[in-house]
Amino acid sequence: MSEAGQTEATPGPLSGTLLLVDDEANILAALRRLLRRDGYTLITAASGEEGLQQLDAHPVDVILSDQRMPGMSGVEFLREARARRPETVRLVLSGYTELQSITDAINEGAIFKFLTKPWDDEQLRANIAEAVQYKRLADDNRRLSVQLGDANRRLEHLLAEQQAQIVRDRRAMGVLHEVLQLLPWPLLGVDDFGMVVAANGAAAELLGVSGTTLGSDLxxxxxxxxxARLAGMGEGELSAGIGGATYRITCRVLGADSQASGRLFIFEREVGQ
Incomplete structure (x- = not known):
């Protein structure tokens, strides 16, 4: 197999897939010898067109491309690579500066870093390691952004459901309030602290309880x-004279079948009264 178009992986402390693009076979061979020790998966291509083919065929983290290549320059190749795979980190390695085109490519985000030939081995390895680390961080940020977006959507859905439930509960309470008002028996609700919390129209008429009375102590x-008689009353019945008539007062302790707590007093006029 030729130097170009190869894929190889060597176990090592780092991980990541590098695409090396250069029209000189000896340069590709030298780069592979230098970088294989760091544990990268290495893919090579001898031209920009072949590099794009490799990019379409393999997942790639970092691209290192020569600038002066026949048919397609390194900057042109990396611009197209960015369009196809914007998540890749792209570097140019060249003995020719061509500052204007390279500066333009860096400014528009097509190139992460420009490196010159001949290279210093340790400096090149450090730059590649930096690019791989940058890619890892970018990938992590993308994953976190997706997870955060999913969490926000779930939270928004939950809040919408809770809001809808609140609206339904309010409507149900409104219906219940109207039903209580229509009942002919006086009804009086008291909480665990002896505070009047509910009274229907019949109770208001019989006992003089009004809206201003709600929230007052019994x-x-x-x-x-x-x-005094009702304050210490538990589940059961008693008779009491009210307004010249005798009423049977039934006390129901709330909470046995619901989350409600307190007591409900039901007033029924004795037969014959």
Missing amino acids: GRALPPALA
Whole structure:
């Protein structure tokens, strides 16, 4: 097999796939000898056109390309490589500066770094390692961005569901409130601390409980004698005179079948009263 168009991998401390593009076989051979010790997967190509073919055929992290090549210059190749695989990190290695075209390519993001021939082995290895690390960080950032976007979408969906549930609960409470108002029996709700929290229209008419009374202590909302009897009342019934009539008062302790807590008093006028 020729020097170009080869793929090889050698175990080592680093990982990543490099695409090396140069029309000189001896340069590709020298780069492979230098970089294989670092554990990269190495893919080579002898021209920009072949480099694009390799890029389409393999996942690539870093591209190192010569600048002066027949048919397609390194900058032209890397511009096309960026269009096809924008996530790759791209470097130019050349003995010719051609500063304007290379500067333009760097400014537009087609090139990550420009390296010159002849190269210093350790400096070149360090630059490649930097490019691989940069690619890793960019990949991590992309993954985190995707995960964050997914988490935000799930959170937005959850918040929308919760908001919809709140609206449904409010509507249900509104219906329940209207139902309680239509019931003919006086109903009085008291929380665990003895505070009046609910009263329907019949209770308001019988006991004088109004909207301003809600939130008041039972002893302040009702006549003292009646309040004293109801304050210590548990599950059960008692009779009491109210407004010249006798009422059977049934107490229901809430919470057995729901998350509600407190007591509900139901007033029923005794038959014959």
